[in-house]
Amino acid sequence: xxxxxxxxxxxxxxxxxxxxxxxxxxxxxxxxxxxxxxxxxxxxxxxxxxxxxxxxxxxxxxxxxxxxxxxxxxxxxxxxxxxxxxxxxxxxxxxxxxxxxxxxxxxxxxxxxxxxxxxxxxxxxxxxxxxxxxxxxxxxxxxxxxxxxxxxxxxxxxxxxxxxxxxxxxxxxxxxxxxxxxxxxxxxxxxxxxxxxxxxxxxxxxxxxxxxxxxxxxxxxxxxxxxxxxxxxxxxxxxxxxxxxxxxxxxxxxxxxxxxxxxxxxxxxxxxxxxxxxxxxxxxxxxxxxxxxxxxxxxxxxxxxxxxxxxxxxxxxxxxxxxxxxxxxxxxxxxxxxxxxxxxxxxxxxxxxxxxxxxxxxxxxxxxxxxxxxxxxxxxxxxxxxxxxxxxxxxxxxxxxxxxxxxxxxxxxxxxxxxxxxxxxxxxxxxxxxxxxxxxxxxxxxxxxxxxxxxxxxxxxxxxxxxxxxxxxxxxxxxxxxxxxxxxxxxxxxxxxxxxxxxxxxxxxxxxxxxxxxxxxxxxxxxxxxxxxx
Amino acid sequence: xxxxxxxxxxxxxxxxxxxxxxxxxxxxxxxxxxxxxxxxxxxxxxxxxxxxxxxxxxxxxxxxxxxxxxxxxxxxxxxxxxxxxxxxxxxxxxxxxxxxxxxxxxxxxxxxxxxxxxxxxxxxxxxxxxxxxxxxxxxxxxxxxxxxxxxxxxxxxxxxxxxxxxxxxxxxxxxxxxxxxxxxxxxxxxxxxxxxxxxxxxxxxxxxxxxxxxxxxxxxxxxxxxxxxxxxxxxxxxxxxxxxxxxxxxxxxxxxxxxxxxxxxxxxxxxxxxxxxxxxxxxxxxxxxxxxxxxxxxxxxxxxxxxxxxxxxxxxxxxxxxxxxxxxxxxxxxxxxxxxxxxxxxxxxxxxxxxxxxxxxxxxxxxxxxxxxxxxxxxxxxxxxxxxxxxxxxxxxxxxxxxxxxxxxxxxxxxxxxxxxxxxxxxxxxxxxxxxxxxxxxxxxxxxxxxxxxxxxxxxxxxx
Numbered sequence: 001x002x003x004x005x006x007x008x009x010x011x012x013x014x015x016x017x018x019x020x021x022x023x024x025x026x027x028x029x030x031x032x033x034x035x036x037x038x039x040x041x042x043x044x045x046x047x048x049x050x051x052x053x054x055x056x057x058x059x060x061x062x063x064x065x066x067x068x069x070x071x072x073x074x075x076x077x078x079x080x081x082x083x084x085x086x087x088x089x090x091x092x093x094x095x096x097x098x099x100x101x102x103x104x105x106x107x108x109x110x111x112x113x114x115x116x117x118x119x120x121x122x123x124x125x126x127x128x129x130x131x132x133x134x135x136x137x138x139x140x141x142x143x144x145x146x147x148x149x150x151x152x153x154x155x156x157x158x159x160x161x162x163x164x165x166x167x168x169x170x171x172x173x174x175x176x177x178x179x180x181x182x183x184x185x186x187x188x189x190x191x192x193x194x195x196x197x198x199x200x201x202x203x204x205x206x207x208x209x210x211x212x213x214x215x216x217x218x219x220x221x222x223x224x225x226x227x228x229x230x231x232x233x234x235x236x237x238x239x240x241x242x243x244x245x246x247x248x249x250x251x252x253x254x255x256x257x258x259x260x261x262x263x264x265x266x267x268x269x270x271x272x273x274x275x276x277x278x279x280x281x282x283x284x285x286x287x288x289x290x291x292x293x294x295x296x297x298x299x300x301x302x303x304x305x306x307x308x309x310x311x312x313x314x315x316x317x318x319x320x321x322x323x324x325x326x327x328x329x330x331x332x333x334x335x336x337x338x339x340x341x342x343x344x345x346x347x348x349x350x351x352x353x354x355x356x357x358x359x360x361x362x363x364x365x366x367x368x369x370x371x372x373x374x375x376x377x378x379x380x381x382x383x384x385x386x387x388x389x390x391x392x393x394x395x396x397x398x399x400x401x402x403x404x405x406x407x408x409x410x411x412x413x414x415x416x417x418x419x420x421x422x423x424x425x426x427x428x429x430x431x432x433x434x435x436x437x438x439x440x441x442x443x444x445x446x447x448x449x450x451x452x453x454x455x456x457x458x459x460x461x462x463x464x465x466x467x468x469x470x471x472x473x474x475x476x477x478x479x480x481x482x483x484x485x486x487x488x489x490x491x492x493x494x495x496x497x498x499x500x501x502x503x504x505x506x507x508x509x510x511x512x513x514x515x516x517x518x519x520x521x522x523x524x525x526x527x528x529x530x531x532x533x534x
Numbered sequence: 535x536x537x538x539x540x541x542x543x544x545x546x547x548x549x550x551x552x553x554x555x556x557x558x559x560x561x562x563x564x565x566x567x568x569x570x571x572x573x574x575x576x577x578x579x580x581x582x583x584x585x586x587x588x589x590x591x592x593x594x595x596x597x598x599x600x601x602x603x604x605x606x607x608x609x610x611x612x613x614x615x616x617x618x619x620x621x622x623x624x625x626x627x628x629x630x631x632x633x634x635x636x637x638x639x640x641x642x643x644x645x646x647x648x649x650x651x652x653x654x655x656x657x658x659x660x661x662x663x664x665x666x667x668x669x670x671x672x673x674x675x676x677x678x679x680x681x682x683x684x685x686x687x688x689x690x691x692x693x694x695x696x697x698x699x700x701x702x703x704x705x706x707x708x709x710x711x712x713x714x715x716x717x718x719x720x721x722x723x724x725x726x727x728x729x730x731x732x733x734x735x736x737x738x739x740x741x742x743x744x745x746x747x748x749x750x751x752x753x754x755x756x757x758x759x760x761x762x763x764x765x766x767x768x769x770x771x772x773x774x775x776x777x778x779x780x781x782x783x784x785x786x787x788x789x790x791x792x793x794x795x796x797x798x799x800x801x802x803x804x805x806x807x808x809x810x811x812x813x814x815x816x817x818x819x820x821x822x823x824x825x826x827x828x829x830x831x832x833x834x835x836x837x838x839x840x841x842x843x844x845x846x847x848x849x850x851x852x853x854x855x856x857x858x859x860x861x862x863x864x865x866x867x868x869x870x871x872x873x874x875x876x877x878x879x880x881x882x883x884x885x886x887x888x889x890x891x892x893x894x895x896x897x898x899x900x901x902x903x904x905x906x907x908x909x910x911x912x913x914x915x916x917x918x919x920x921x922x923x924x925x926x927x928x929x930x931x932x933x934x935x936x937x938x939x940x941x942x943x944x945x946x947x948x949x950x951x952x953x954x955x956x957x958x959x960x961x962x963x964x965x966x967x968x969x970x971x972x973x974x975x976x977x978x979x980x981x982x983x984x985x986x987x988x989x990x991x992x993x994x995x996x997x998x
Contacts, residue, residue, distance in 0.1 A: 032890030038905035039984040049904035052928040062893035081634040083650030088635030116602025122816030131604030160874025197862030197872035203718040206867040244571040298641035301878030346707035347816025365587030374565040430647035459546035492649035499854035501841040511660035
């Protein structure tokens with residue numbers, strides 16, 4: 001039966017293949033693929049060239065890779081893909097802050113398959129890749145307009161690497177001014193962990209500002225933390241709560257007044273395209289996640305791009321090479337000045353993603369970007385309204401205020417009433433064909449959190465179905481809490497009783513480690529499994 | 535007639551009637567009312583200056599395809615570029631799997647609905663572990679350069695020391711990353727190499743490794759292609775000083791070459807790009823770090839680790855997070871460096887590649903690469919004026935060719951003339967390593983044929 005028209009719930013079961021680990025499929029002698037050999041002419045001329053490897057560097061025994069025929073390898077990974085709930089197959093409102101929007105297939109077909117990107121070597125002379133450089137140059141122009149910044153680098157291969165790159169630029173900027181006492185950065189608890197960890201990796205001591213009673217970063221605590229030691233602030237707005245901080249420019253001004261730079265983590269930009277810009281609020285640096293706002297698929301955790309923008313006076317510190325244009329030379333690589341921080345990623349980063357984001361912006365134009373923003377915000381406020389009526393859900397902070405693209409909800413009340421917490425609900429929801437929602441970064445701050453972002457890709461009907469599932473689970477929790485706690489039921493596997501693996505004897509991150517530790521034997525369940533398979 | 539509003543196919547609620555219903559539900563007159571929290575002074579008042587949109591999918595394809603058509607690609611041109619991004623054979627099954635929408639569009643889901651992703655990444659670690667003969671890997675890193683940088687930071691945390699010794703001829707793509715990433719506290723000392731053999735200068739090395747040394751990092755095969763035949767000795771010198779011995783290796787060499795762990799490396803790292811991933815203008819890189827099963831090392835990895843474990847159902851494999859608090863996701867600035875979205879889709883691709891190849895495929899591929907590259911080197915050495923920079927040192931995949939004694943005199947001229955003949959010559963080394971004169975780094979892998987080599991040789995004879 002299709003989705004129930006009244007409840008909007010599906011009778012769903014994810015694929016469950018009871019799949020072995022690839023090593024268990026090995027049959028000695030089987031081949032997955034035959035590879036080409038050197039021509040006879042070549043073999044005659046150089047013999048078994050591998051014998052030139054000196055004894056100490058020669059592989060003595062073959063790697064213990066599995067030997068599996070091709071169809072079985074294909075089937076195995078097809079099974080694993082079916083046991084994965086990508087955004088292509090679910091209403092992915094779940095992974096809040098991650099902007100799980102539709103990654104258009106046309107982009108994938110172009111950027112993934114066209115030889116003009118797939119078969120390009122990154123060190124080819126600029127004159128041979130004018131089309132690609134034009135795309136990169138144009139995309140930079142677009143993002144400059146969208147953010148108000150003066151320059152962009154696409155080298156950072158993820159948002160966290162962008163925050164780290166910005167930290168390196170901050171360090172170089174102050175060093176160039178011989179301002180060596182600036183050893184601290186300030187971030188807020190509801191900013192992404194990379195806004196603390198990036199600067200920390202670059203050598204800064206990090207001060208974290210907690211939220212005030214309305215959920216905004218506490219401005220008094222913030223001002224008290226600023227000093228001549230402050231190198232930069234790394235903040236976002238709205239934070240994970242989705243509440244736009246109208247005093248953001250006051251934060252920026254206060255930071256500038258003590259000589260600090262201001263970095264805006266714009267992983268959340270989706271609701272603000274064409275509405276408000278980082279540079280106009282005074283920020284010196286910002287980054288966009290092209291894999292969030294600009295439609296690049298998330299790729300089971302990458303590749304990604306943290307497009308890093310900056311004001312003109314920081315451009316000389318950006319990673320090299322940068323793509324520039326000259327009427328005579330056409331598009332060319334500029335390896336910059338001695339001030340550049342050098343590189344953070346080899347070559348030019350994930351260039352295929354740039355083709356995708358370029359395509360997405362070209363498809364939408366100014367009107368489409370605006371529509372993206374307003375529909376994502378409308379979706380979010382619509383969903384918040386529906387969820388506010390679900391028993392057990394609490395929406396903290398700033399009551400009555402509009403949120404932008406996401407909301408941090410909590411099941412605090414549900415937990416108090418039923419003992420069912422956010423992780424229980426999270427497991428259960430996948431039984432209805434929805435990706436597990438994301439709770440919150442650590443530490444949680446709010447009890448039993450969950451964070452949803454119904455970006456513009458999702459229809460009203462999608463949102464209604466999503467809310468129906470959460471309403472159903474809330475109902476189940478009030479009626480039969482143990483049922484929810486023992487979920488999932490319709491999933492690839494059942495509940496992992498102890499998913500935090502911290503004891504050395506339990507750590508097995510590879511198959512060989514699992515076997516060496518005898519974890520296969522220690523588990524009586526495994527013996528039973530063998531019986532099943534025989 | 536008023537212009538009709540565009541209904542964007544990726545924005546379902548751009549349908550006015552739906553929008554109106556939703557606005558009513560939230561009690562707002564118009565969508566802009568929802569932005570009431572953004573003060574007027576911070577509002578962007580004009581329309582974004584972007585090109586008019588290309589609304590139809592067909593026209594978009596024509597437009598983007600037209601731009602990409604302008605690029606000269608390495609299927610049309612015969613390319614000898616490598617230097618960290620070499621052209622290798624890609625089995626069709628690799629592309630089939632990394633094109634699967636379920637993998638391509640998954641992100642950070644839990645190991646129930648995303649069990650398959652967790653298992654695929656666990657298998658990536660497991661297969662790499664066999665190739666490297668080491669027990670522990672984390673989820674992938676951005677690229678080999680990041681893997682090298684983090685390996686050194688791990689070594690520094692393990693030893694409490696703040697110096698690292700690297701080869702002068704280290705791949706500049708890696709070196710430039712290290713120079714930034716190791717700031718502000720770890721200093722880099724470079725050890726020279728012998729201009730006739732390409733091998734690390736051991737005397738120089740001994741003088742630079744001390745009780746302050748956190749690690750010695752060598753590339754093997756080296757950036758210049760040669761096998762570092764003294765690797766074991768370098769390891770001994772390093773370990774005598776209780777420093778970590780980090781070897782940056784090319785995984786596709788490991789069917790024929792010993793993995794670093796077998797000649798003393800305590801940390802192996804590198805880029806798994808060669809394992810079934812396209813060159814895609816440098817977008818196909820992915821980093822790995824491997825160590826032995828030792829908590830001293832395991833605790834220092836910076837990225838997520840997926841451990842295999844039990845579920846409540848007997849006989850079922852489940853997955854969980856290993857030592858989550860190590861990471862910046864768990865502990866913010868107190869975590870190990872920083873973690874984030876990296877290269878999951880390529881790690882899954884590498885897992886498919888290694889599963890297909892098996893031990894025999896890796897051995898045969900390694901052998902073919904050595905045969906083809908040696909053949910190419912031999913043929914090129916027969917051209918008047920062209921000589922091999924390190925003729926007596928064994929090498930893998932890449933080798934340095936010197937053009938000092940040719941009529942063309944410079945690599946730049948040679949490469950320009952080759953390009954006119956449809957060939958992309960090796961990487962010009964004359965600026966980064968001027969002591970090698972007019973030298974070029976040629977990369978020859980299993981995808982080259984004898985015919986390709988003859989074409990190259992003929993062209994060089996004409997132009998050099």
